[in-house]
Amino acid sequence: MADSVPSKAAADEPSRARGLTPRAKRQLLLGVLPVAVIAVALMASLSSSLPSARAPLTAATQTATAEVVADGAAPDGRGVEVSFTDANGEERTGVIVLARPEDIPDGAEIGVQYDPDDPASVYAEGDAAHLTVRNLLFGLFWVGLVLTVCASITVFRLVSRPRLRRRAATPATARRVRVRRGLSDRSWLVLDHGGAVSWVPVYWDEAISALPRDTQITVHGNPRRNRLLLPVIDGAPIWPSGVRRESAPKGEATQPPPLDPPPRKSLLRQFRGDAAGLLLAPLLGLLWAYTDESGVAGFLAATALSAGVLFWLPSIFGSDPTGPSDDE
Incomplete structure (x- = not known):
């Protein structure tokens, strides 16, 4: 059967593969570190500001119906x-400070x-004091949500990818394709298994x-049924960065020639290449503000x-740090 597990393919993998730490694992850990540090720092800052922002509203325990005397007063x-x-039936005056005129x-x-001890301190729903508290709580929620999502996806990748080695091994013919779409480059392995072709995005x-x-390589998983496949090249597990496709992805595809020796690309250099996307951060900050x-x-x-983020x-998507200059 074409989908059966050839035990010889699994046995032929060098034993050193069991001791390898995939580059993808280090990339995932280092990739989530900045967002985790930033999120924790922001949550600490927001949490420390919340008690002082809530204090005047907490002290304002009395309610009343007030009549507007004048607007446009200080501040601003x-x-x-x-x-x-x-x-107590006494006439009081105060100033409500709005978020904007x-x-x-x-x-x-x-x-x-x-505040019964300071009747001049008056607050109304939607004023600057309430808005400050709302923004702090809203910020805590979203920062916590972003941290949870990023950490969960990363942990899932770190846990699920090694488990793909438990799947049945099957031989397949592979070739490498680099696909550029927008600012991103991704590595793909095109697998030919019994006349059927699969496109697998990889780290x-x-x-x-x-x-x-x-070149014939070993693939863990059924190329016809499983969405996630684990290619193994010369004993090195190549983690998938996404699910397999039956057709080519969108973008500009090139087939770089094999290089011996292959180019050495440190993760620091790869991260520098990925930093172009950071230019969008101020625009997202403006939109949020x-x-x-x-x-x-x-x-x-x-x-x-x-x-x-x-x-x-x-x-997460698995960038390719190589370029045309490396193909020469």
Whole structure:
């Protein structure tokens, strides 16, 4: 049967393969490190700011219906002067500070909360104090969500890829293809198994650059049924960076010639090549600050977190650090 496991193929793999640490494993660990550090630092900063932001609202335990006396007051025209009757029946005045200047007609009634020990401290739903607390909580939620998603995907890759070695081994003819789409380059192995062709995205390894075209290799997994396959080249497991396809991916495909010796590309050099995507981080920061109305602090936090995520993404999709200059 074409899909059966040829035990000889598995036995022919060099025993040294069991002791290899795939380059992809180190790439995944280093790729998630910046986003983890940035997220933890942001969560610590947001958490430390939350008690002081909540303190005045927590102290404002009394409520009343206030009447607007005037708007456009200090600071910066964001203040709204109001008058109200407190719980003791005394007339009080105070200033509600809004997030931005608004035109509120005199005589309008607003539900307020105030500190009984300091009735001049008046707050209303949607004012600057409430918005600050909301932004801090919203930021904590999103930063925690990003950290959870990035860490979970990375851990899943680290755990699931080695387990592919347990699948049945089968021979296949392989050739390497480099596909460029936009700013990203990815390595693909085109596997021919019994006349059927599969395209498998993989993490780059020196063994890929040295692979002669149409070389028979060992593949763990059924090329016709399994979505994830683990190619093994000269005993080195080549982790898949995605699921197999039956057709070529979109992008500019080239077939680099095999190189002996293969080019040595450190992970640091590979990360430098992937850094082009970081240029999008300030734009994402601006978008966040605009939609969230969190100002400069929100822009800086969102830019930092976006940079961490953009640095992490190539470690998940599997970038190819080689280029045309390496093919000569």
